[in-house]
Amino acid sequence: MIQQNARGFGAELLDVHRLRLVESAAPRLAPEERLAMNRVWNDLVRANPSFFDGPVLVCAGTHREGPQDLVISWARTTFRHFALRRVPGSTSWLPSFFVAVLQPADDGRLLVGRMSNSTAAPGRWQLPGGSLEPPPDGEPLDMNALHRHAARELIEETGIDTRPDDLAFWNVTRAGNGSIGVLFRAPALPAAHLRERFAAATAAEHAQGREPELDRMALIHSTDQLPDLVGPHADYLEPIVRRYAEDGGAGVSI
DSSP states (O other): OOOTTOOSOOOEEOOOSEEEEEEOOOOOOOHHHHHHHHHHHHHHHHHOTTOOOOEEEEEEEEEEEETTEEEEEEEEEEGGGGGGGGSTTOOOOOOBEEEEEEOBBTTSOEEEEEEOTTSSSTTOEEOSEEEOOOOOTTOOOSHHHHHHHHHHHHHHHHOOOOOGGGOEEEEEEEOTTSOEEEEEEOOOBOHHHHHHHHHHHHHHHHHTTOOOSEEEEEEESSGGGGGGSOSOBOTTHHHHHHHHHHHTTOOOOO
């Protein structure tokens, strides 16, 4: 059984074959907690003006409907909500709900990227991806929407343009803080092409006076290479790379 809003556990893969996504009510905060959240958020923005309080989804809970079936409850909020993680004693914050993409090279290595100084986790190595945003009015949040969001994150962060339909559902991860990530596998591409597209994407961002979300990429084939990536790692990265290496990148399909 997956615990609701689990925190403080090690990152893991949940071995999910089917997903059902259910909208929940937005988190309700006590007045004093909202004040504390706003105070922390304002401090963060002063330190890093690139932070933007845009719409985002959070994970309100998970439960199993079968051995390999998972229900994810999600709620609408804004990025400001994540400042609650830094409020001592806060129990109202909800973990992230994100997508990430396993992008293999044709030699079997996997692309990982380092978060730039403009992000909330500077220097952290992770897969391309990001927090989910609310669907447009009248549109459902379903697997098709997750495919589209994953494809958009991939091209924005790496310059690799992949059709949403060409992304295969791979698995679901739960990070140590309870955040839930839906993982997709992209078609393998030549390593030289991956490096070329990444270099072009970062150059285009710099030309526009912006710092790219990922400022460096690497290709790795096993967890033995993770120590070579200087800096912190997303805690979900190690179990994903291990499973990827064990099964050759094969996953499940929805």
